[in-house]
Amino acid sequence: MLVYQTENFKKRLSKDFPHLKENVENFISQLEQLPFQEAISRLDRHPPYLKHRIGKFRIIAKILTPSEINIKSPTLVLIV
Secondary structure: OEEEEOHHHHHHHHHHOHHHHHHHHHHHHHHHOOOHHHHHOOOEEEOOEEEEEEOOEEEEEEEEOOOOOOOOOOEEEEOO
16 A cells, blocks of 8 residues: 655654654555555544544545545545
């Protein structure tokens, strides 16, 4: 699964939660290796978003479909 991290996501992780950066990167790496349905099952659904907590850092994501952006597969966009 394709996982895109916004600049805001990267900045917030580096600035406010540097001690969790490795854990978050490992989680993202695991998601990238999974099929779409299995990857999103690892996150809590709060339509239209998906959420996952690592320590005090909350990953908020949104699924973008190929019709919304110019790519061939669904993409998980990490927002905050």
